[in-house]
Amino acid sequence: QLQLAESGGGLVQAGGSLRISCLASGLAFAGYGMGWFRQVPGKVREFVARISGDGEYTYYADSVKGRFTISRDNAKNTVFLQMDNLKPEDTAVYYCAADNFYRGAYSDPSEYNIWGQGTQVTVSS
Numbered sequence: 596q597l598q599l600a601e602s603g604g605g606l607v608q609a610g611g612s613l614r615i616s617c618l619a620s621g622l623a624f625a626g627y628g629m630g631w632f633r634q635v636p637g638k639v640r641e642f643v644a645r646i647s648g649d650g651e652y653t654y655y656a657d658s659v660k661g662r663f664t665i666s667r668d669n670a671k672n673t674v675f676l677q678m679d680n681l682k683p684e685d686t687a688v689y690y691c692a693a694d695n696f697y698r699g700a701y702s703d704p705s706e707y708n709i710w711g712q713g714t715q716v717t718v719s720s
Contacts, residue, residue: 597621597693597709604689604714612679615714617691619672625649628694629667629674630707633687633716640690642702644676654701659685681718688713 603615617629631643644665645654653665664677674691692707700706 597624597627597695599691599693599709599711601689601691601711601714604716606717606719607681609681609683609718609720611681611718612677613681613716614675614677615689615716616676617674617711619674619693623695624672625669626695627709628697628701629665630692630694630701631665631674631676632690632692632704633685634690634713635687640704641687642704643689645701646674647697656702678716681716683718683720685716686718687716689716 598620599617601617607613625648628647630645632640633643634640642656643659644663646665646667650667662680667674690713691711693709694707
């Protein structure tokens with residue numbers, strides 16, 4: 596069973612960049628599609644991006660398309676989210692998630708069966 600641990604969150608000014616990481620421990624990392632979600636207190640968890648197990652396919656929320664890039668290094672069991680041109684509305688706790696049985700609903704949190712604890716990203720105006 597995979598376990599996930601996010602890192603790299605912090606405080607950044609609007610227009611800046613940040614890269615957050617998610618380290619997976621366990622077996623067969625390459626067999627898992629990986630997603631990033633974010634959540635603000637009082638709001639539902641929001642899809643950000645997804646990458647397939649082999650890294651060939653990526654999907655993005657419209658709100659981050661062109662600014663965020665998801666990638667993975669299967670040799671290091673790590674998935675990354677590069678966030679550029681950050682905006683105050685990107686402020687949230689960011690969670691990585693793993694999915695080993697893809698049903699096609701990449702933006703639905705219920706698609707994913709393993710979650711990390713989250714890392715806070717704060718963008719100041």
